[in-house]
Amino acid sequence: MTSAALNSVSAVVDHVFERYPQVARRAGRHDFDARLPAVLPDALHDVDRLLTAVRAQLDILPEHADPEVRADLGTAMRVLTDERFRIAELGRPHRGPELWLAEADVHGYLRGDYAPLDERVGALSRHLAGLPDFLAAAQETFGGALPAGERISGVENARARAASVPNLAAQLVAAHPEVAGDSLLRLADAARLAFLGFADAVAATRPTRAVHGPERLAAYLEAAEGIDIPVEELLAEAEAEVRHLAARLDALAARLGVSCREEAYGLMSARLPAGSVVTTLSGIIERLREFWAEQDVVTLTDRYGLDIRPARDAATSAAVVFDHAGALEPEPQPHVLHVPEPRDPAALRDYLNEPMLEIIAVHEAVPGHYLHHEATPRQAGLIRRCVPWFPGTTEGWAHYAEELAIERGLAEGRPLVEVAALRHALEAATRLLVFLSVHSGRRKFGEAAAEAATLCAWSPERAGREVLAVVAHPAGAMYTLGKLHIRRWREWAGVSDSAAELKSFHDRLLRCGSAPLSAVRRYHLDGRLVPAASTTTT
Incomplete structure (x- = not known):
């Protein structure tokens, strides 16, 4: 890489780390421990200055330039154009509640032994001490109104953190009184009150629709992922995908001897894990390694390893969450899969039954997120190893992997695993359809919610929340959008079976x-x- 190109990409990485210290910490830069960002508006001129430098380097690249250089520059450019869209096109120089709350996360200090425990507890204490002032300043940036989906997630996330942080501190004090004492409990309680105040401030805002319109939607997709396919074409593809998946589910339900896909879901719900979810998922992942080794359609690597642990806080966490190892950790750390053990039997029946756990394991571990991070080589630029900015690729690959698993025979003789894969695919495709159709003006919120409820067998309440969520947070739409792109590339490349x-x-x-x-x-x-x-x- 030329020094000028290297410098322009490195400047973008530095910009991200400074503005989003939690990204730096997750990457393994522990000089950012306990650091909170300044609550200031993101300056358009700073983004434009960096963007000009990156584009200048892209413009002078020859056609046969080093692919690693072009990928780093292209990634840096999209980080900046995505930021620019929020600041300039949406008129939001301040971040929304979810991004502020991401900076308040303190669980990473206890994720691994990257430093002695007393040093990590010290960083945790400093971080907690800074949260009341930080959250008080952040809640002043809302301007009296927020997109409806952001309001819902912001309130729920803040209240969940208000519960989880004291639990974390109490567990730490109980397990390690020699390094953590009453002062940590007092800091955690002050943080709890700050999170509750933040939640109240979010709830006090006025909900807005915040719909882009077709032209701004196209501009967003281009800025965020470099997608230049017309919105109408993307929408038609999403509609076709939804129809195709619904038809496959209905046909599979008929083969199973039930009258509809909802009854097929009921058959899955009867297949509960025999033991804990952690134990069941661990066994599934080991079987998947053997399956993919036999298929030999993707290279399996295991540089950092994968730990499968109970959810960080059983009281507030209900999802399986993949936490990647930081590429810059001084002592290599494993990737971690956090797994809930829900107290509510309905959660086990609906989304943590054995067929669904099989698809979760494909998506989160092999060959999904875990393998994706393992496969990214050390020669890839830091921006592509340390800045998890692009759900179109990361979630798109993991969702494509689910489809690939069925294609390669994972569900052979086990039709309920195929039901699980198709159910997840239909829900993801419905979110994409909602995102594109509402933002383009093709569907109103109520119409989209009614359609989603029918397609996915969601309650009206859940369908309404799903619509509000995906309109406000596009990441949920990117699972299917990314999968469809990968599928298209494979077809264009003429890749056989x-x-x-x-x-x-x-x-x-x-x-x-x-x-x-x-x-x-x-x-x-x-x-x-x-x-x-x-x-x-780089």
Whole structure:
């Protein structure tokens, strides 16, 4: 990589770390421990200055330039254009509640032994001490109104943190009184009150619709992921995907001898884990390693390892969450899969039954998020290893992996596993359809919620929340959007069903790391054009 290109990408990484210290900590930069960002409006001129430098380097790249250089520059550009869209197009120089709350997360200090416990507890204490002032300042940035979906998630997230932080402190004091005492409990209680105040401030705002319109929607997709396909074409593709998945589910239900897909879901709900969810999921992942090794359609790696642990806080966590190892950790740490053990039997029946756990394991572990992070090589630039900015690629790959698993026979002789995969796919495709249709003006909120309830067998209350959530937070729409792009690339490349061709295609995509869809597409093409790429790092 030329020094000018290296400098322009490094400047963007520095910008992200300074403005979002939690991203730096997750990457393994512990000089950012206990650091909270300044609650100031993000300056457009800072973004434009960096964007000008990155675009200048892209403009002078020759056609056969090092693919690693082009991928790093393309990724840096999309980080900045995404930021610019929020600041300039949406008129939101301040972040929403979820991004502020992300900076308030303190669980990472106890994730692994990257430093002696007393040092990590010290950083945790300093972080907690700064939260009341930080959250008080952040809640002053809302301006009296927030998108309705942001209000709901902001209130719930803040209240969950108000419960989880004191629990974390109490458990730490009980387990390690020699390094954690009453002072930590007092700091945690002050943070609890600050989170509750933040939740109240979010709840006091006026809910807004915050719909883009077709032109701004197209601008967002281009800014965030480099997607230049017309919105109408994307919408038609989403509608076709929803119809296709619903038809497959209905046909599968008929083969199972039930009258509708809701009854097929009921068959899954009867297949409860025999033991704990952690134990069941661990066994499934080991079987999946054997399955994918036999299929040989993607290279399996295991540099950092995967720990499967109970959820950080059983009282507030109900989802399986993948936590990637930081590429910059001084002492290599494992990836971690946090798994809930729900007290509510309905959660086990509906979303943690054995067939659903099989698909969760594919998505979160092998060959989904875990393998994606494992496969990104050390020569990939830091921006593609340390800045998890692009759900179109990361969630798109993990969701594509679910489809690939069924294609390669994972559900052979086990039709309920296919029901689980199709159910998850239909729900994800419905979220994409809602996102595109509401923002483009094709559907009103109520119409979209009614349609989603019918398609996914959701209650009216859940359907309404899902619509508000995906309109406000596009990440939920990116599972299917990314999957459809990967599927399209595979077709364009003429990849056959042979294991060798699939392996070459998949390995190339994974090597690009966390990058926008446009950069991953170009990286794949560059890999076909350039036989041997440089291994220069950033």
